[in-house]
Amino acid sequence: MGASSLRHRRRRAREIALQLIYELDLRPDLTADAAIEMFPWEAELEDAAEYAKALVLGVSEHADDIDAMLREHIVGWRTERMVAVDRASIRVALFEGLIGRKVPIAVAISEAVELTKMFGTVESGSFVNGALGRIVRSLGANSNETECAAGANSDDDA
Numbered sequence: 001m002g003a004s005s006l007r008h009r010r011r012r013a014r015e016i017a018l019q020l021i022y023e024l025d026l027r028p029d030l031t032a033d034a035a036i037e038m039f040p041w042e043a044e045l046e047d048a049a050e051y052a053k054a055l056v057l058g059v060s061e062h063a064d065d066i067d068a069m070l071r072e073h074i075v076g077w078r079t080e081r082m083v084a085v086d087r088a089s090i091r092v093a094l095f096e097g098l099i100g101r102k103v104p105i106a107v108a109i110s111e112a113v114e115l116t117k118m119f120g121t122v123e124s125g126s127f128v129n130g131a132l133g134r135i136v137r138s139l140g141a142n143s144n145e146t147e148c149a150a151g152a153n154s155d156d157d158a
Contacts, residue, residue, distance in 0.1 A: 010103075011111065013051035014092060016044070018115055020056045021088040032060035054102075058095045066094050073135040085120040086128050093132055098139070105136055 020035045027035075036056060041049050059066065070079045070090065079087060089112045097108025109132045116124035 009045055009048040010051060011114075012044070013048040013055065014096075014111055014115055016048070016052035017055035017059070017092050018085070018088050018119065020052070021059050021091055022084055024056075024060065025084055025088055032056050054100075055092055055096060058100045059091050062095055062099050063091070065099065066091050069094060069135055069139075070131075073138050074131050077131075083121055083124060083127075086116055086124050086131075089116045089120070089124075089128050090131055093128075094135065098136070109133065109136070 016039065020032075020039060023035055024030055024032060036053055044052075067079055070087075074082075082090075092115075093108040093112035096102045096111075097105035102108075103111075109129065112132060113125045113129045116128045120128070
């Protein structure tokens, strides 16, 4: 399978993960395992489904660390006041690019921005790009890996 096919499957996995993280955010009584169990996986490709599940479980497992990063580095915004889609997208990107190191952080940022442009508000893409850029810069990550989505090319590792 080509790189384009992999990018497509990864993008679909991120869309699913975003949906499930969003659902978990709005339904705090629901566990990640229960949300995964309820999702209709039948129509999904196996590797996209597995990647989505890994993202959801990773975000869930590291939720306290991820939210601490948000509270520490996003000045002027309480996490509970953020648009829920933006918050979910940021959480997925932080897990995928920084904590889980599944893709370079520039790819995670670029993908998060694209997802929020599709599912968020008019300002979501800019907000998510800025928030993730601020977090990554403040953590002092390698500057070659932390280019903001505007300069990132998600074709290589997406």
